[in-house]
Amino acid sequence: MRAVKVEHMLSTDIITHVGLNHYLVLSALLFVTGMAGVLIRRNVIVLMMSIELMLNAVNISFVAFSKYLDKLDGQVLVFFVMTIAAAEAAVGLAIAVSIFKRYKEVNIRFFEHLKG
Amino acid sequence: MGSDAFEITVNCIKLVLVFLLMVQAVPILVWLERRGSGFIQNRFGPNRVGPLGLMQLLADAVKFLTKEEFSPKAATKLLFYAAPVFALIPGTLGFAAIPLGSPLKWGDYTFAIQGYDIGVGIVFILGVSSLAAYTILMAGWGSGNKYALMGALRASAQTISYELALGLSIVGIIMMYGTFNLSEMIAAQQGTMHFQAFGNTIATSWLPNWGIFYQPLAAVLFFAATFAESNRLPFDLAEGEAELVAGFHTEYGGFKMLLFFIGEYGHMMVASGLMATFFLGGYNIPYTTTEQVYQFFLGFVESANAASALTSLAHFIMFTVKLGIFLWIFIWVRWTLPRFRYDQLMDLGWKTMLPWALANTILSALVIFAVSHSW
Amino acid sequence: MTADSFLFWLLAAVTLVSGLSVVLVSNPIYSALCLAMSMVGISALFATLGAYFIAGVQMIVYAGAVLVLFVMVLMLFDLKTELATFSRGKISGLIKIATVGTLAGFLAGAFSMSIEFMEKPATKTVVAEAGVDMSRNLGTLLFTKYILGFEALGILLLVIAIGVVGLARSKGGTHAKH
């Protein structure tokens, strides 16, 4: 809440009138957070979670657009994204499990063995 | 939420009330369960403290609160303590979305007799109740005990598997009523059985217009799935005493245990409420419509508000009765049926209930299309 | 400050904080739980955007299924010896952080610079009417305009299901050969 107050001094408008670009900025930040996770974490499963985070950030922007452009297509796309994400998670986890079976650890570096 | 201050306050009070209603129902249920189990197993339940042993509830509460507060060494403190608290969330949130009585019209205000009227009621309830898996997992892993972990994994696996059957089994209902909104569903189940088929109305006078008559298979599947969801016998693999000491709450005792109990009973109540709402016409009094009841009470008291209030009250009682019936069935089943084996459980979930639910969905889709389509 | 904006800021804060902690917390289980938290927040954000159905689906699919799967796997592994959280390499780490930061700056800047393009008042026709009708429209759209994609996804899911079972059953996993 304090953060909100601080911004209160700067300008009220940007706080009180929540518009499309608020959501977009939020989704951008979330996306970047996920990207950071993908880049710097080592645990494969955490990597996948970060990817989920990125996907959801995109979902936010989809839904926001679908509201502000008054079209439902965005939400349909969110559907698709969710499905893909679920599939990706399933496969990723299966691979992680098989990696774990061998190395008793799920470090991303074990995937370097897959390099051709 | 509304905009008027009065309305807002009333709504907030309503939320608290619903929560309290659920929480205070738990001890009664505990008592009911113990007495009922005694009755079923042909022994006395707790009957010493107070009349019918009703004071036993109080004693239990005191006992729970005064027990020593400890946590095992291997436990992850945060999760260990957070889990019981989270255990409350799904039940409460879910239950708050179920309409308990017909909307109360007071002056120019209209108060839904439920925590909050959400557009996509079912979806919301399913969503929140699917969060239950976390509490179990947190508890199981957090208490750093292999039995607990095993129980937790089992329980969550079971929950996820049966969510499919749960969700699919009510798709038929949703298609039939053409809505996610519970109030609209209840409104659709008023009076005696009558429905549109091939463009002309078919009506009977000897059956209430309940969902169970349209979707019997869905009712069975849904009820079974709810058993699995709330980890109760015959699906309480999570706490199979024989194999795992007490499943995910092995390490829990005292008040935390109580919270888990509350969560479980909350689950039961949500399930029962949903059963009533989907299949038994919710708060409707059988063979009558809300309007009829309202007119009936308007015959006694002249003020519209009072009549509406009485109507809501009558409906609320009606709903409680239906709720009670289902809760009793829960308890009854628990003390009647033996526990499944784990593979049997999974087979039942994936190979029996899921296909049946799918078949039910497709069938009802076809029928609804054919019927609603006046050729 | 109206209820809507308050809700937005609250949820945004929750989502962002929990998202950040996904990345920063070293214990994978905690980060999974944080992710679940942020999922809930996101679904609430969907609700504030009037996409109630999507919100519910988000709850069921992500919070209810996918992440539970993650948590289960993590607990199954039960990594007592937590491996090094962050990848080695000072320079590359710096580059990564810098990249991420600049990207964030770019995106945020771009969006906030382009307010006047985007800030078109939402005419509340399709999306606004909450709940059922919108879900109905959504379904109609899904089964008419996007039917092909829908079917494709169905096939994809089938394939994935089979493949994952095969993958998980393989003894020794992907490195069984040596």
Place this chain on the structure above:
Amino acid sequence: MNHTILMSILILSPFIGFLINGFRYKKHNYMVAGSIATAAVFISFISAVLLVADVLGMPAENRRILVSFFEWVGVGNLKVDAAFVVDQISAIMILIITGVGSLIHLFSISYMHHDKGVAKYFAYLNLFIFNMLLLVLGSNLLVMFVGWEGVGLCSYLLIGFWFTDKEKAAAGMKAFITNRVGDAAFLLGMFILFLTFGTLNFAELNALAPTTAEASWLGAVTLGTLFLFIGATGKSAQIPLYVWLPDAMAGPTPVSALIHAATMVTAGVYMIVRLNPLFVMAPNTMAVIAIIGAATAVMAATIGMTQWDIKKVLAYSTVSQLGYMFLACGVGAFGAAMFHLMTHAFFKALMFLGSGSVIHAMHEEQDIRKMGGLKKYMPITHFTFVLGWLAIIGMPPFAGFFSKDEILWQSFSSPYGHPALWAAGALGATLTAFYMTRLMALTFWGQSRVPKNTHPHESDAMMTIPLIVLGILSVIGGWIGIPHVIGEVFGDIPNVWEHWLHPLIREIPIQSEGHHDASLEWTFMAISVGLAAVSAIVAFQMYVRKPGSSEKVADALGPVYKAIYHKYFVDEAYFGVIINPLVRFSRNLWFYVDVNFIDKCTYWVSDVVKGGGSLVRSMQTGNMQQYAMYIGIGLVFVLSILLMR
């Protein structure tokens, strides 16, 4: 039946046979392979007969079946169709090729039955027939050239068929390379003709041919025809490129019969006849052809007299007979050339097959000094061989007589002719009679010199039937071209041959001075036959009556005999003058240019690429997060560009 279908059957049936046998090339069942191949060729023989029948049915002026399958090459104004034409000339050729070809296939079945790679052998044989048909049927020089190269390939494959024997493989290579030289010249000729006339189509070329003789040596027509002729010398084993043919005898004997006697080696003659309007208009070329032909005829005959290998003798006789054909072409007696081509195909194939039968009987023995007196062992072979012998030494009324006599007469009487040419031809005929009689004598007559351990025997029917058929042909084959002078005697028998070919033969532009009367022709005829008979008798005396006298003669001749016996040291000369310097030059080229310059350049390039690659490769660590980082950096880059704009 439809001409297109017939033509396709004619051409494709050997090819299909080739495919079948080629795919089962490891099989050893000679009966199956042989039947397939023979059937294929026989089928195309039948269709050839049908086509020729159609041609016969047409009016004399435009006897021509043109089947154009598709446009093969269309570059600029070079339009080449995959078109095939059957007219008077190619009709004869296809009949010979498929007819004699099928007989030789039949012969081969029994001849090759002991061989391991029999299926491969028959596959090659069929492929050869296919290419030969392309050669003779092609309606333009390019299609012909395809066949030309194809038969060269098959001849290479079949000469080196027993490639495990080093010198046989070497013989194959020799043939191939020598042909290459000729083919290069052939290509040049094609280019010149195309530059001059803008087409390669025979009909158009012949139509565009100038109507007046071209006097200069450097005229387009003269040069083009000269180059084509050099190509012909390569293929048809004329001086200076004849050296490969004797070595080609390394191949199986039926191959020698089919390729190196009957068909392939006559391709040059066929080509010249095919383009006779052009050649006629280049008197210089004609002179060259005539001289070379005559020279080859005589020289090869002389060498033939001294050889001891039965097949070598036949090979040299083939060379000299080809010389006759070129002589005929050179004096503008194209009809005679074709005529001799046909009769030669008959009797030379006959003799080769006979020699094959003999070799077979002698268990792969080819030295005639180890033979003799085979007459009683193998009567049929002997009898048919006698027919062939009589035919080749030009005894009337055998086939060879008519064709050879025609050539001799023309070489004197035709406007391009010259008494010297006639003299050479007559000498060649005499020598031919000598060495063929010698061959007969040493092989079949006299007392037997057969080693004790070999028991010669008559070959089986599959080998003798072709002999008999060919024998009959080499008796009656000549009767379709009986000269007028004789024809008048026997109640005006028409010279079918001349009428047949007449429409396609261009008149010689310059008129012959005066007209030779019949009596002169009679005299020449008598002279040549007489000389042949005399030399035959001499040879008979030398080799049968008093054996050993030949050695005395050889000693008497001394160095001359040596020179002839060593084939005038032509091979050695080629090695010394051309091949070895070339080899040395190429070795230097290889060392200084290829290794030290070109390779170094390519290595440098590859090193540069490798270095760059290793630089880039260092980015590919297999570490996914790095890849993700690259993606992110790229994203930032693109976004910054977008925002800067």
